Amino acid sequence: MPLSTRTFLLGARDTTPLIIAAAPFGLVYGALAINQGLSEALVMAMSIFVFAGASQFVTIALLASATAFPVILATVFIVNLRHMLYAASLMPQLAKVSAWLRIPMAFWLTDETFATVSNRVSRAKDDKHFTAYYLGSAIFMYSSWLFFSWLGMTLGQKIPDIKSWGLDVAMVIAFVTIVVPLLKNYADWACALTAGVSAILTYHWPHQTGLLFSSFIAIAVGVALGYKNNTVITAIKTKEKTKNV
Amino acid sequence: MSDWLLIAGMAVLTFVPRYIPFGLAGKVTIPPLISQALSYVPIAVLTVIIVQTTLIRDREVVLTVQNHHLIAAIVAFFVSLMTKHQFLAIGLGLVSFLMMKWLSFG
Incomplete structure (x- = not known):
């Protein structure tokens, strides 16, 4: 390339x-x-x-x-x-x-x-x-x-x-x-909000474990709320894939 | 000498997590749910870092105007939200920080 x-x-x-x-x-x-x-x-x-x-x-x-x-x-x-x-x-x-x-x-x-x-x-x-x-x-x-x-x-x-x-x-x-x-839809905002709240609740955890915990919770919220958008996108992607094959 | 061993250890432990996914790219396919989850990584991780470094000063939650980091972050947030202009948001955020610092000493 x-x-x-x-x-x-x-x-x-x-x-x-x-x-x-x-x-x-x-x-x-x-x-x-x-x-x-x-x-x-x-x-x-x-x-x-x-x-x-x-x-x-x-x-x-x-x-x-x-x-x-x-x-x-x-x-x-x-x-x-x-x-x-x-x-x-x-x-x-x-x-x-x-x-x-x-x-x-x-x-x-x-x-x-x-x-x-x-x-x-x-x-x-x-x-x-x-x-x-x-x-x-x-x-x-x-x-x-x-x-x-x-x-x-x-x-x-x-x-x-x-x-x-x-x-x-x-x-x-x-x-x-x-x-x-990056905050484009309500799932993105919910993800950020969750990350922010959890960051405050876990900041005293040792060795940045709070950072990892909060990130995972926030990602889970984003995925759960963004699910409707995602299924549409995945469906389009699958279609494209079958076309290419 | 042992300081050099520490740096060698750090170099390995920093490189390995960065490399594993890159090394596997193309060899494994990521399930849609996981790739969905990964698309939220920047928002999630960076927001936690932002909140922990702005709201928490000296290991305590500080929600007053004395918290100059917080004021600067809020200014940058609104400028970024309204103008979508990164340079402007960073610049005004820094200016507000310096002004707050200057005022608090005056």
Whole structure:
């Protein structure tokens, strides 16, 4: 499959708002990590090889409270389970991608790239430039993350109280602007409402188990209420399939 | 040295959940009910993250104007809902956050 440069750049462009919002996150990560006493090499290695904002933050927080490594690793795993859901929802698009390309694509799967790519998928189901678009989004996100981690690390050595600036707000705002356009019918709204209420009820659960629980409940509500729409869509899809055969 | 082992472990445990579904794509077919469920993933997961990081400050639910994160998120929500313009929503959300912070110190 040819990689369209135009689509590659389009993927990068469409991710830009989210990257701007993730930038403070990278800055704060770098600053926190270096002030936590990690060496510069370790701070950057985590961004280079792990590349998962939430996991990196959790790790720094847990290291600060002298948590045992197995507990940190278990927490990282649970925090990342949402990526498994993201990846699963992109499976139809990945079916035509070569096996070796799936490895870097999986490594580069983040909230930002998933949000951007799934937005495109919801507009055009059959997209032959999917890979180019995905890689454009992912590579731009990855290089930005490395740059802002490094910048945060450098600034953090000069401005130790950077973490009290509340820079994480940019990420929350970005997530809001991702979710709102996805709310198209009452099942979507019910899903979001359930997620919100359950998030408040379960926030004190340990190691983000509340996040997973709330997500599953909200998904169940969405599926149950969206069922009527879904049966119609499934019927159309089945028709298309039989046509192709 | 053990710090490097921690990072290696993190790298593996971050990569594996991302990779498994990608590796299986095309080899297994997802039942319609599951793919329906998966279509709600972005709304569900992101809403939980939004609510937990805005409403809860220092492990307590804070529903006052002192909660600047909440105000910024509400501004972004309505701008996004009314204009569908992502840059504008992010920009106004950030401006409202900075204004709240500035006012509370003034």
